[in-house]
Structure formats: C-alpha cells, structure tokens
Amino acid sequence: GHHLVEITTIVLLFAAAISAYLAITTGYGWAKVVVILGIVVLNMVLGIYQENSAEKALAALQSMNAHLTTVVRDGVRMQVDATELVPGDIIEIVAGDMIPADARIISSSSLQVEESALTGESVPVEKDANAVVSEKAPIGDRLNMLYSGCLVTNGRATAVVVEIGMETEMGKIAGLLNSTSKLVTPLQLRLKELAKRLSIVALLAGILIFIIDVYVYGETIIETLMIAISLAVAAVPETLPVIVTLTLAYGVQNMVRKNTIIRRIPAVETIGNTSVICSDKTGTLTQNKMIIQQIWAADHTPIKATAEFDTAEQKVLEMLSLSSNATIDVTDGEETIIGDPTESAIIRLLEEKGTTKKALEAKYPRVFELPFDSDRKLMTTIHQVEDGFLSITKGAFDRIPVNFSAEFLKEAEQVHDSFAEEALRVLVVAYKKY
Structure with missing residues (x-):
C-alpha cells in the first residue's frame, strides 16, 4: 500500500499513462511504458521483500520465547506451555529457566535473576520473597517480583503469576514498539522535495514550450501538446527511486550480515546519519558476557x-x-x-x-x-x-x-x-x- 503513494511513484504512473496514450495514438512505441511500469514494480517488490524478511526475523525472535514451564494446579505439578498460564497459577522455576510471566515470589532460596532486558543492569539481582517494597519502587527495586522474559541465573523459587501476555512489563514494551508512529526518514523527505521540484519544473517547462510553439510558431495544438508532454515526461527521473532503493537495499543486506534487523529499507540511511547514540548500561549494549582477560x-x-x-x-x-x-x-x-x-x-x-x-x-x-x-x-x-x-x-x-x-x-x-x-x-x- 504505502509503496504506491510515494510522490515519485505517482509521477511515474502518470508518465506511464501518458506514454501509453502516445503509444496508442501516435505509434510512439511501448518500450517506455514497459520500462516505467517495470521500475514501479521493482521498487515495490524490493520494499515488500525487505519488510517481509524483517517481519520473519522479528517473528522468529518472538517464537524463541515460547517454552514449557512447571506449574502446580490442584496440587499436581505439570509441564504446560508458557502461553497457557493464567494469573493465579503457581509456577516453579530453577536456575536456567526463562521466566514465563510476571509473578510474585512466594518462596525462594538463593534466587538470582538477570533483568538486563528491563533494567539494563547486567549483574543478576538477588531476589527476596519477604522484601518490603514501596508501591512507587521502580522495576529494578521490586525484589519480591519476577518478570517475564528474564533469566534465572541461580537458585529456585515458587511464585504466583500476576500478569500474562501483553500486560507483563515485557508486553508493555512490545506494545510501545507497536504503537510508534511511522516517521519519514531524512532521505525520504529530501527525495520527496526533489521529486516535487523536478515535477514542477518539468510541468512549467512543458507549458512554456506549448505556449511558445502555438503562439510564436503557430504549430497545431495537438502536436504541440504531444511534444510538451513528452518533454515533461522525459524530465522526470524515473530511475531515481530504483537507484535509491537498490543502494539502500545493499546497505540493509550489509547490516543483516552483522545480525541487525531493519524493518524498513529507508531506515538504514537514518542509521548512517547517526553520529551519537546516548544510552545507558552495559548488559543491553554489549553481549552481556564477561571474558577473563x-x-x-x-x-x-x-x-x-x-x-x-x-x-x-x-x-x-x-x-x-x-x-x-x-x-x-x-x-x-x-x-x-x-x-x-x-x-x-x-x-x-x-x-x-x-x-x-x-x-x-x-x-x-x-x-x-x-x-x-x-x-x-x-x-x-x-x-x-x-x-x-x-x-x-x-x-x-x-x-x-x-x-x-x-x-x-x-x-x-x-x-x-x-x-x-x-x-x-x-x-x-x-x-x-x-
């Protein structure tokens, strides 16, 4: 959808329509129509392909979180799919487990949880079922809570599920990511401006030639119209979007090799323009892995x-x-x-x-x-x-x-x-x- 409404694409489609009209009426040839439409299609295919592969990568990330968990229901311990948990379930977790839902600890022994995904703190937090926590305490200080998606590095615990799915702290972050408005990148803005200017210049030039030809040289209106429109179409750079898309797609592929997921092609140029990234903490930025030196x-x-x-x-x-x-x-x-x-x-x-x-x-x-x-x-x-x-x-x-x-x-x-x-x-x- 959004690939079709970009200004350059609209101008191209317009140019294709005029070329097709010329081809039908004057035997002008179909080559130009085919080329222009080919360019529009190629642009869309590349854009859609990139977004799909990024969506697949993101889906793979989400499915990594699907796993089994031990739950106690009616006094019976059983393994259930983490997606089947409901608030009020009693879960048991041990070192090495991914926490399946937000839960309040009932009892624990030497429990440590790594919460860098939520707090950015790479050192595991010691949890305590009996900790007194004020209700205004930030996530990092809630020592009697477990949060979905965090890893248990030490000890064991029994806890009661309080939030699941999108209501968990992780889910709230996912919700924020989904509701971000799609911003236009600086390059897209510049291209839009360029396309607008070129289109206006081409249009004015066409009108000017039409006026001069008809009023100064007395040519017939139909023929002059054809010439003016042909010149206007010729002035529009129909290969510009393709060149830009291909260049950016190449950049995206380079980023993919470095294990970076880019959802939309133009975003790669924004990253290229970034000179300073302000961020906090170690575990979220590095591999969160210590190495003996x-x-x-x-x-x-x-x-x-x-x-x-x-x-x-x-x-x-x-x-x-x-x-x-x-x-x-x-x-x-x-x-x-x-x-x-x-x-x-x-x-x-x-x-x-x-x-x-x-x-x-x-x-x-x-x-x-x-x-x-x-x-x-x-x-x-x-x-x-x-x-x-x-x-x-x-x-x-x-x-x-x-x-x-x-x-x-x-x-x-x-x-x-x-x-x-x-x-x-x-x-x-x-x-x-x-």
Whole structure:
C-alpha cells in the first residue's frame, strides 16, 4: 500500500499513462511504458521483500520465547506451555529457566535473576520473597517480583503469576514498539522535495514550450501538446527511486550480515546519519558476557588468558572453577553456560583450556559450601581429596585472609592495581589443605 503513494511513484504512473496514450495514438512505441511500469514494480517488490524478511526475523525472535514451564494446579505439578498460564497459577522455576510471566515470589532460596532486558543492569539481582517494597519502587527495586522474559541465573523459587501476555512489563514494551508512529526518514523527505521540484519544473517547462510553439510558431495544438508532454515526461527521473532503493537495499543486506534487523529499507540511511547514540548500561549494549582477560599465579608473571598456561596458571583456573556454581547445560548438542556472568567466564576459559567442569568435580567432590555473602564478599567451598580436605575461597582482593610475607603482599598489590587500572574486575582465589 504505502509503496504506491510515494510522490515519485505517482509521477511515474502518470508518465506511464501518458506514454501509453502516445503509444496508442501516435505509434510512439511501448518500450517506455514497459520500462516505467517495470521500475514501479521493482521498487515495490524490493520494499515488500525487505519488510517481509524483517517481519520473519522479528517473528522468529518472538517464537524463541515460547517454552514449557512447571506449574502446580490442584496440587499436581505439570509441564504446560508458557502461553497457557493464567494469573493465579503457581509456577516453579530453577536456575536456567526463562521466566514465563510476571509473578510474585512466594518462596525462594538463593534466587538470582538477570533483568538486563528491563533494567539494563547486567549483574543478576538477588531476589527476596519477604522484601518490603514501596508501591512507587521502580522495576529494578521490586525484589519480591519476577518478570517475564528474564533469566534465572541461580537458585529456585515458587511464585504466583500476576500478569500474562501483553500486560507483563515485557508486553508493555512490545506494545510501545507497536504503537510508534511511522516517521519519514531524512532521505525520504529530501527525495520527496526533489521529486516535487523536478515535477514542477518539468510541468512549467512543458507549458512554456506549448505556449511558445502555438503562439510564436503557430504549430497545431495537438502536436504541440504531444511534444510538451513528452518533454515533461522525459524530465522526470524515473530511475531515481530504483537507484535509491537498490543502494539502500545493499546497505540493509550489509547490516543483516552483522545480525541487525531493519524493518524498513529507508531506515538504514537514518542509521548512517547517526553520529551519537546516548544510552545507558552495559548488559543491553554489549553481549552481556564477561571474558577473563588476564591471570596471575603467585611467583609467576601475569599473563594474558589467551596465552599458553603453565601448571601454576592451570591450578589457579581449576581452583576458581571448583568454587564456582555456574553449570553447563547441553540442549540439542549446543552447550550453554548458566550462572553468574563472572563464574560463567571462569567455566568458559576452563573449557577452552581443555578441561571439563564435570571431570574436575569428579576429582574433587564438593562436600560443603559457604555461599557468596555480600558482607563477607567471599565464597568458600570444601572439597574431599585423597588425604583430607581442600578449602577454596574466592572473592574480593582485600577480603582474602592472608598470612604471607610483606614483600609478597606488596607484589600482589602491584598486580592487583595493574589489573584494576585496565578496568578489569579482579577476583582472587586462595586454597588450603587440611
């Protein structure tokens, strides 16, 4: 529809009609009619094709959110399609689940949810069923609520569904996206202006020639009319829309290669004109994925995580991995790491260096754990080994209890500061055998 009402298209159709009239009355030839109509059709086909493929991509994104969820109905636990939930349903969720609807937590244990899609905060939020939340609190502070489309990174919970579908916070965002008015891009505005001006110039030139020919040279009116109209049609740049559309379509294809969905072709030019994008937060802009950059084993020099690891560095990495709760989930042969972003980065590096978390856990079974505590800023795990127990503590540099020589501490501090200066987030791990 909207492809037909653009000014250039209207002018072209008008030109085609006149050319067809000329072809019928004067044997002027049909070539021009065919070319002009071909251009109009090509323009529309390209526009419609692009919008369809963008719609398909958007539909694929939406269908990604369709999944099963565990619900308790009449005391019976069952798996239902997330789309079948109704307010009042009791749902059970565990680490790794996508939250299927907005829900109020009834009970939870060490529950953490990653809400970057709603809040932009890439660090998971610790939830608390008993939190007292004021009714004016923004989404990020509602610690007793779960929101549709967010990922559970840790723990488990039972919750009661309060909103579904378009009424959820995610749904409201989708609603806002649907109700945006279609703005005309700067390029479309400029093209419209150009088409208008050219059409007016062509029209005036035609009229002028008609007047001069009839009144000055005394030509017959019909023949002069034909000449004037032909000249006016010739002045209209019928290939302009096609050239513009093709150029933009090429730009859109380039963006597609970079995994960007563009719904309407002209929008690509607007993006090209953008010089500053103001936005907030990390998780929503980047891949929301932490990667280990450098590692330092005592008595060695710090090395990049991509370098070859010696036994000492491997040991540091293994100790970090053992005291991490991130897990690897295999679905359809695809491995995904679920858990806190920092811990996921540790496990990812461990796998890259050729060791699996499973093998490590089999070798050093965990027998006890003191979970990460925001007061202690540390997490401790105890593992059984052949001749006793191994205690591993990981956490903030200034909190690890140390009884080392002064010069070693000084060296550690220097390494810590050099890492911190590169804006890296520093984790320390210490272990002891009992």
